[in-house]
Amino acid sequence: MSAVLKPKPKAIVCDGNEAAAWAVTLARVDMVAVYPITPQSSLVEYLAKFVADGKLNAEIVDVEGEHSVLSVLHGGVLAGARAYTGTCGPGLAFMFEPYLRTPGMRMPMVMSIVTRDTLTPQSVWGGHQDAMSVREVGWIQMYCETVQEVLDTTILAYKVAEHRDVMLPVNVCHDGNYLSYGAARVELPTQEEVDAFLPPPSTNWHAALDPSRPMAIDPLTGGAGGPGPSLFVRYRKGQCAGMQNALAAIEAAHEDWARVVGRRHAPLVESYRMDDAEVALVTLGSMTGAAKDAVDEARERGQRVGLVKVKTYRPFPVRAIVSALDGLKAVGVVDRSVSFGWNCGPLYQDVIGALQFASQRPAAMSFIGGLAGADITTDHFGRAIERVRALAQDGQVGETVWLNEKD
Amino acid sequence: MGAYNTISFKPEHCDGCNACMTACATAKAGSDDVVNSRIQIVADGDAFELAMCRQCGDPKCVSNCPAAALAKDGADGVIDWDGSKCVNCLLCTVGCAFGGIVYNAAAGHVVKCDTCDGDPACVKACDRGALKYLTTAHIYNEVGDLEDLFVPGLAGCQGCNTELIMRHTMRRIGPDTVLATPPGCIPGMGSVGYNGLTGTKVPVFHPLLTNTASMLTGIKRHYKRQGREVNAVALAGDGGTADVGFQSLSGAAERGEQILFICVDNEGYMNTGMQRSGCTPFGAWTSTTPVGERGKGKTQDAKNLPLLMMMHNCEYVATASTAFMEDLYDKLDRAIEASKRGFSYLHIYSPCTTGWRFPSAENIEVARKAVETNFVMLWEFNPTDGLRLSRSLDEPRPIDEYLEALGKYRHLEPDQVGHIEATLRKNVEQIRGLAGG
Numbered sequence: 001m002s003a004v005l006k007p008k009p010k011a012i013v014c015d016g017n018e019a020a021a022w023a024v025t026l027a028r029v030d031m032v033a034v035y036p037i038t039p040q041s042s043l044v045e046y047l048a049k050f051v052a053d054g055k056l057n058a059e060i061v062d063v064e065g066e067h068s069v070l071s072v073l074h075g076g077v078l079a080g081a082r083a084y085t086g087t088c089g090p091g092l093a094f095m096f097e098p099y100l101r102t103p104g105m106r107m108p109m110v111m112s113i114v115t116r117d118t119l120t121p122q123s124v125w126g127g128h129q130d131a132m133s134v135r136e137v138g139w140i141q142m143y144c145e146t147v148q149e150v151l152d153t154t155i156l157a158y159k160v161a162e163h164r165d166v167m168l169p170v171n172v173c174h175d176g177n178y179l180s181y182g183a184a185r186v187e188l189p190t191q192e193e194v195d196a197f198l199p200p201p202s203t204n205w206h207a208a209l210d211p212s213r214p215m216a217i218d219p220l221t222g223g224a225g226g227p228g229p230s231l232f233v234r235y236r237k238g239q240c241a242g243m244q245n246a247l248a249a250i251e252a253a254h255e256d257w258a259r260v261v262g263r264r265h266a267p268l269v270e271s272y273r274m275d276d277a278e279v280a281l282v283t284l285g286s287m288t289g290a291a292k293d294a295v296d297e298a299r300e301r302g303q304r305v306g307l308v309k310v311k312t313y314r315p316f317p318v319r320a321i322v323s324a325l326d327g328l329k330a331v332g333v334v335d336r337s338v339s340f341g342w343n344c345g346p347l348y349q350d351v352i353g354a355l356q357f358a359s360q361r362p363a364a365m366s367f368i369g370g371l372a373g374a375d376i377t378t379d380h381f382g383r384a385i386e387r388v389r390a391l392a393q394d395g396q397v398g399e400t401v402w403l404n405e406k407d
Numbered sequence: 408m409g410a411y412n413t414i415s416f417k418p419e420h421c422d423g424c425n426a427c428m429t430a431c432a433t434a435k436a437g438s439d440d441v442v443n444s445r446i447q448i449v450a451d452g453d454a455f456e457l458a459m460c461r462q463c464g465d466p467k468c469v470s471n472c473p474a475a476a477l478a479k480d481g482a483d484g485v486i487d488w489d490g491s492k493c494v495n496c497l498l499c500t501v502g503c504a505f506g507g508i509v510y511n512a513a514a515g516h517v518v519k520c521d522t523c524d525g526d527p528a529c530v531k532a533c534d535r536g537a538l539k540y541l542t543t544a545h546i547y548n549e550v551g552d553l554e555d556l557f558v559p560g561l562a563g564c565q566g567c568n569t570e571l572i573m574r575h576t577m578r579r580i581g582p583d584t585v586l587a588t589p590p591g592c593i594p595g596m597g598s599v600g601y602n603g604l605t606g607t608k609v610p611v612f613h614p615l616l617t618n619t620a621s622m623l624t625g626i627k628r629h630y631k632r633q634g635r636e637v638n639a640v641a642l643a644g645d646g647g648t649a650d651v652g653f654q655s656l657s658g659a660a661e662r663g664e665q666i667l668f669i670c671v672d673n674e675g676y677m678n679t680g681m682q683r684s685g686c687t688p689f690g691a692w693t694s695t696t697p698v699g700e701r702g703k704g705k706t707q708d709a710k711n712l713p714l715l716m717m718m719h720n721c722e723y724v725a726t727a728s729t730a731f732m733e734d735l736y737d738k739l740d741r742a743i744e745a746s747k748r749g750f751s752y753l754h755i756y757s758p759c760t761t762g763w764r765f766p767s768a769e770n771i772e773v774a775r776k777a778v779e780t781n782f783v784m785l786w787e788f789n790p791t792d793g794l795r796l797s798r799s800l801d802e803p804r805p806i807d808e809y810l811e812a813l814g815k816y817r818h819l820e821p822d823q824v825g826h827i828e829a830t831l832r833k834n835v836e837q838i839r840g841l842a843g844g
Contacts, residue, residue: 031632059629064655064657067655071615074618078612078625080629208610209610210585211584214610214611216605216607216611217612219602220600
């Protein structure tokens with residue numbers, strides 16, 4: 001196939017959904033299965049348009065629901081295809097059954113979660129509750145801050161997923177509304193650059209359905225007798241090992257990307273103005289931009305404040321988090337979702353869990369904001385910084401702060 | 408040794424009209440004198456008996472013959488008489504217990520039935536249904552030459568009809584296949600396997616109960632993209648087809664995916680403990696429609712899945728039964744062919760000895776009764792010809808014969824039987840209407 005794109009990198013203005021569609025095109029994906037859902041819909045419309053225009057040479061399957069979206073891709077991957085889709089919120093909930101199965105079958109596909117708050121109350125706006133609800137299922141999850149990061153990460157994700165020490169599916173999470181519809185200037189890499197970065201997929205002969213090499217996929221495994229217990233443990237441990245191996249694979253893929261394309265994103269966590277910082281905010285996704293502005297304003301006031309952005313959320317980069325936060329006086333973790341069981345944000349839970357490994361453990365408290373499309377402004381982050389500085393003084397970890405409670 | 412085609416005689420249908428004998432005499436001796444017929448219907452009081460060559464497996468006529476003039480053909484099983492070797496000693500007639508080889512004065516030597524090379528004149532002449540040429544064995548022999556794509560020793564229940572369906576269908580479909588067997592009896596008996604062992608020789612997988620047709624879509628589409636001809640086949644139970652699997656099935660049919668989807672309908676969730684499904688008929692006992700002081704089995708009629716699939720305008724839809732194997736094989740061939748063009752759906756009824764409560768030896772008889780009472784109707788559909796009956800719905804046997812054969816209907820009260828009869832009449836009229844009267 002001749003190169004679809006012009007040989008020189010070019011800049012375009014597009015939103016996050018279009019950026020993801022460009023990434024799918026450049027990654028030479030074989031199969032996309034689509035079903036529309038707000039705020040992902042324009043993403044699948046772009047894919048359909050790119051196929052119709054001959055830009056994207058992929059088998060596109062328009063199915064009757066998200067459950068089938070992922071199921072079709074399961075079939076495609078087992079037949080050797082590189083596969084992609086995107087969904088969010090109720091769609092993700094509906095596809096949960098095959099979603100649950102994808103990592104166990106070690107299927108290296110990529111699925112965007114254009115994050116949306118979950119029902120109920122009925123809502124079509126952004127929030128991380130959907131992706132957070134599936135955080136322990138075994139998918140790799142990376143969160144994007146900018147439209148450029150959406151494009152780059154979606155291509156990078158294939159390199160991670162198909163790494164032979166990983167072989168796991170990846171969610172590239174980009175925030176509904178803020179990234180899905182927010183347009184920005186984006187550097188589009190050339191097809192040659194992407195081809196140099198990402199080789200064609202090779203068949204995974206540990207799980208393939210091909211009459212030339214018959215095998216049974218997913219026989220009953222486990223039970224109390226025979227080889228069952230140890231066999232089951234072997235699969236589970238292997239999956240956990242693949243997850244841990246992903247940390248190095250993600251770092252390597254980002255390094256390769258920087259070498260080929262010349263753009264560098266922090267692979268696991270990004271430290272922003274953390275030199276000499278005494279307190280820090282921990283953020284996830286598109287909120288990071290406003291948070292960085294608030295940190296800049298605090299710095300201008302002479303406050304020693306920094307920010308740690310979590311890019312890779314699953315596997316959780318425990319060492320990188322500890323290394324970034326160890327020795328601080330206080331940390332404020334800002335979530336765009338809720339842990340109902342703990343009355344705090346889920347990222348906060350992860351951070352305080354990781355901080356058990358710190359030599360000087362900072363006090364940490366939970367902030368929740370940006371639910372159902374609410375804006376977390378620099379003012380919100382400014383107040384959060386003040387609250388965290390107070391925490392650094394008195395060490396009193398208060399109740400979870402709901403940033404938009406009085407908006 | 409394989410089995411052979413044969414002429415069967417049902418004396419209860421015979422009225423002694425002699426048409427068969429006239430036809431045979433005409434075909435074999437050019438005379439309408441029944442004395443020249445090689446089939447003889449003999450009156451025994453009010454009943455009739457058959458005197459004709461049975462083409463025995465261990466023929467005494469052959470072993471009695473000192474001149475090697477009689478020999479059993481290994482290919483078609485017919486015992487041939489060779490006039491050039493015969494010495495007219497008639498010892499063969501002494502050996503035969505069936506009056507199947509006798510001296511014919513006009514011919515001047517013994518004569519016997521040669522089945523008219525597989526197209527017997529007597530059978531064609533019988534319009535009473537007393538004589539039939541049974542060719543099922545021909546089917547089994549032909550299929551016997553194909554590789555069984557499942558290993559021996561699958562752990563199905565004794566007399567399992569579903570195992571029969573699996574082995575027959577996959578033999579015919581062949582090894583260039585990816586097979587989906589959603590949770591149920593089919594993988595339950597070990598086709599996908601347990602802990603590293605598998606019972607299937609082609610690529611096989613457990614889809615989810617919900618997504619069989621969608622996973623096959625992905626497989627088929629990618630092989631097509633690569634220019635490879637691979638059959639994408641489902642062997643699914645009725646629950647994975649009609650209930651929780653229906654959405655993906657309907658979607659794939661609507662898109663015209665090139666899939667062969669075979670529903671093995673045993674009218675419930677038999678593998679997991681015989682619970683009710685959308686295909687369970689009215690009145691049937693299941694473990695979730697139990698019989699007690701108030702409960703009297705299922706209170707709703709079954710969902711008519713093959714008709715629903717027909718309304719998707721599939722490339723091919725058919726119903727079949729293991730009691731009618733020629734018909735099943737004909738439909739299987741057409742279904743395989745149709746799946747190369749679009750969505751192909753085959754609905755095969757599979758009586759379940761365990762869940763329906765009847766002796767395992769009676770499985771095929773139960774399947775036959777279901778069809779002969781019109782409880783199960785055999786038909787096929789394609790978009791060009793519409794729906795066509797594969798078997799006449801006229802003169803069905805009484806439904807009681809079917810209901811009484813099954814333990815799951817043992818509790819039925821007269822009003823429930825009345826409901827079943829009314830539903831049956833309605834269903835028959837519906838299919839007749841679709842078949843054009």
